[in-house]
Amino acid sequence: MIQKIQTLSGYIHEYQKSITQPEEFWGRVAESFHWQQKWDQVVSWDFEKPDVKWFLNGKLNITENIFERHLYTLGDKPAIIWEPNDPSEASITLTYRELYEKTCQFANAMLEQGIQKGDRVIIYMPMVPEAAIAMLACARIGAVHSVVFAGFSANSLADRIIDCQAKAILTSDGNFRGTKTIPVKAVVDEALEKTRTIEKIIVLKRTNIEVTMKEGRDIWWHEAIEGVSTAHQAEVMDSEDLFFILYTSGSTGKPKGVVHSCGGYMVYAEYSFANVFQYSQGDVYWCTADIGWITGHSYIVYGPLLAGATSIMFEGVPTHPHPGRFWEIVDKYKVNQFYTAPTAIRALQAYGLDPVEPYKLDSLKVIGSVGEPINEEAWHWYHDHIGKGKCPIVDTWWQTETGGILISPIAGVTPTKPAFATLPLPGVQLMIVDNEGNELKGNGVEGNLCVKFPWPSMLRTTYGDHERCRQTYFSSFKGLYFTGDGVKRDHDGYYRILGRVDDVINVSGHRMGTAEVENAINEHPKVIESAVVGYPHDIKGQGIYAFAICDLEGRTEASLKEEIKQTVSKIIGPIAKPDQVQIVSGLPKTRSGKIMRRILRKVASKDLNNMGDTSTLLNPDVVEEIIKGAGL
Ligand code: WT7
Numbered sequence: 001m002i003q004k005i006q007t008l009s010g011y012i013h014e015y016q017k018s019i020t021q022p023e024e025f026w027g028r029v030a031e032s033f034h035w036q037q038k039w040d041q042v043v044s045w046d047f048e049k050p051d052v053k054w055f056l057n058g059k060l061n062i063t064e065n066i067f068e069r070h071l072y073t074l075g076d077k078p079a080i081i082w083e084p085n086d087p088s089e090a091s092i093t094l095t096y097r098e099l100y101e102k103t104c105q106f107a108n109a110m111l112e113q114g115i116q117k118g119d120r121v122i123i124y125m126p127m128v129p130e131a132a133i134a135m136l137a138c139a140r141i142g143a144v145h146s147v148v149f150a151g152f153s154a155n156s157l158a159d160r161i162i163d164c165q166a167k168a169i170l171t172s173d174g175n176f177r178g179t180k181t182i183p184v185k186a187v188v189d190e191a192l193e194k195t196r197t198i199e200k201i202i203v204l205k206r207t208n209i210e211v212t213m214k215e216g217r218d219i220w221w222h223e224a225i226e227g228v229s230t231a232h233q234a235e236v237m238d239s240e241d242l243f244f245i246l247y248t249s250g251s252t253g254k255p256k257g258v259v260h261s262c263g264g265y266m267v268y269a270e271y272s273f274a275n276v277f278q279y280s281q282g283d284v285y286w287c288t289a290d291i292g293w294i295t296g297h298s299y300i301v302y303g304p305l306l307a308g309a310t311s312i313m314f315e316g317v318p319t320h321p322h323p324g325r326f327w328e329i330v331d332k333y334k335v336n337q338f339y340t341a342p343t344a345i346r347a348l349q350a351y352g353l354d355p356v357e358p359y360k361l362d363s364l365k366v367i368g369s370v371g372e373p374i375n376e377e378a379w380h381w382y383h384d385h386i387g388k389g390k391c392p393i394v395d396t397w398w399q400t401e402t403g404g405i406l407i408s409p410i411a412g413v414t415p416t417k418p419a420f421a422t423l424p425l426p427g428v429q430l431m432i433v434d435n436e437g438n439e440l441k442g443n444g445v446e447g448n449l450c451v452k453f454p455w456p457s458m459l460r461t462t463y464g465d466h467e468r469c470r471q472t473y474f475s476s477f478k479g480l481y482f483t484g485d486g487v488k489r490d491h492d493g494y495y496r497i498l499g500r501v502d503d504v505i506n507v508s509g510h511r512m513g514t515a516e517v518e519n520a521i522n523e524h525p526k527v528i529e530s531a532v533v534g535y536p537h538d539i540k541g542q543g544i545y546a547f548a549i550c551d552l553e554g555r556t557e558a559s560l561k562e563e564i565k566q567t568v569s570k571i572i573g574p575i576a577k578p579d580q581v582q583i584v585s586g587l588p589k590t591r592s593g594k595i596m597r598r599i600l601r602k603v604a605s606k607d608l609n610n611m612g613d614t615s616t617l618l619n620p621d622v623v624e625e626i627i628k629g630a631g632l
Helices: 007-019 022-030 062-066 096-112 129-141 154-164 183-192 262-277 292-307 325-333 340-351 375-386 466-474 513-523 558-570 597-604 621-629
Strands: 041-046 052-054 078-083 090-094 120-124 146-147 167-173 173-176 180-183 200-204 218-220 244-249 256-261 284-288 310-314 335-341 366-370 391-396 429-432 446-450 481-489 495-500 504-505 510-513 527-537 543-551 580-584
Touching: 007 022, 022 041, 022 062, 022 262, 041 335, 052 262, 062 292, 078 096, 078 129, 078 325, 090 621, 096 129, 120 129, 120 154, 120 481, 129 244, 129 292, 129 310, 154 183, 154 244, 154 256, 154 284, 154 558, 167 183, 173 375, 180 183, 180 200, 180 495, 183 200, 183 244, 244 262, 256 466, 262 292, 262 366, 262 391, 284 292, 284 325, 292 310, 310 325, 325 335, 325 481, 340 375, 340 543, 366 375, 375 391, 429 543, 466 481, 495 504, 504 527, 513 527, 513 543, 513 558, 543 558, 543 597, 558 580, 580 621, 597 621
Parallel strands: 078 310, 120 146, 120 167, 146 244, 167 200, 200 218, 284 310, 284 335, 335 366, 366 391, 543 580
Antiparallel strands: 041 052, 078 090, 173 180, 244 256, 429 446, 446 481, 481 495, 504 510, 527 543
């Protein structure tokens, strides 16, 4: 297992080594894994192409590193503890041995259903143990999983199926979330009206709602595993074989499939998990994310299980059946490391301290934050009332593309600072550049956050479109990976993330492209043109504000606004639904016809200072009208 960093000087030493001798450094970390064949070169890279490879010609299977590597010592230890949506339903504990057997059995079942190495498999499932089993079984046979958050619409699901030409879908009849029962299989059926590649659907029975099963294509999960062997020899994977695809939004067009590969992802997932959270054997760790996001991949499933940890999986929502549910679960399982998102913290903070007070929370050692900048107020509330002033907060900055945490305190080892992600992990070589790409050296600087050297779990490509990967991440600043985030390095050298500098909005820690939301709005027959911007939102971090030019004939403004919201919800999913819609007669445009989003952002955030010169616009009058229309 990985040797954890234990002291501040240990961190400084390890960081130095990782940048002066990266090959030796990562080679040594990788030694603690089980390789069927050792690599013959640690790294080869070229950010211009981009072409990045780690542990070249190494052969491995990540599930052997989760199971076979641990079974003798940890076979009877809980791997996953599952807490259901309804607290009166029994929880489920799967030991490493049980999870291993279920993974192997489902791997065999998938093979029997004709799913093979290299096939793309969509996982569209609720937060149940079978979702983790589905991921692990894909990894076991070398099928490429693409998990799609079960809150996405049929249309979004179809886009992803088409983009990766998926052969199979692993899903469930329905999904329990809070007081709702959500039909899941029905959404899959609707998506499939638009796609042609799916040959097999395996359906888990979770809610017992009625579903349609298509003869020959659809099979129940429990029938697929009936009588199937629980022994399976792991597929041999090359270090650079495609491991999984995860779709994420950008500033243009449709979501892109971020591609991660086998060897580097494995090494970095365990390394970052063990260090950041300082997990010790016997600890109980809980990350509240959904497996549909990268956080669920790296820090519910792969990182913790590689480290032999006990990982809690929670099916429900933070406020059901009461706003103390998170804290109740922390006490119930004596959680030691708790990892959640600022939006959840702020939402719970809004209920005051009554829901927190009944709970001891004294098992907690480390509390974490991820997904968006955590504001100081939420940081202090989390620190004082959840961590009781004694737990370091690990504010972890990373992205779907980075595969693992790049900037974060190491719990109890390196210092914390409210609202700062603080310092890079070993192996992570950051660079701040101005808009012309000049490096901003020294402390007390602010600019665009880039990385100048590869790290093992970085994305390798965007599925089916390598040029898009190059354009998006490697062309803004020559020779650098550009994150899309603005950052400040303060006088002490600590990093504070300032948020996106591109047309991406971060809603409750979920990434939305403004163009993507606009495209959805424009699908409404009464909409002529639209522009979407983010604005500060108390709970969500950022809310979605849409300006739309519409043909109002036959509608009232109120009914049309509601229809527009519903259109987005239907096309992308409820998470993309605009918080505000304003009907306008025109959008502020430059003489070349470009929408001046800066002005719209000012209006949406109710801040009319520094509007800048609007007289050079194509249509300066429209600004006054928009300001009035916004009630300002
Ligand atoms: C974007 C990545 C990484 C898993 C969850 C989101 C923002 C993420 C932080 C943080 C400030 C953060 C960035 C980043 N972000 N973590 N600790 N502090 N901002 O993954 O959907 O790929 O989004 O989330 O803007 O670029 P994602």
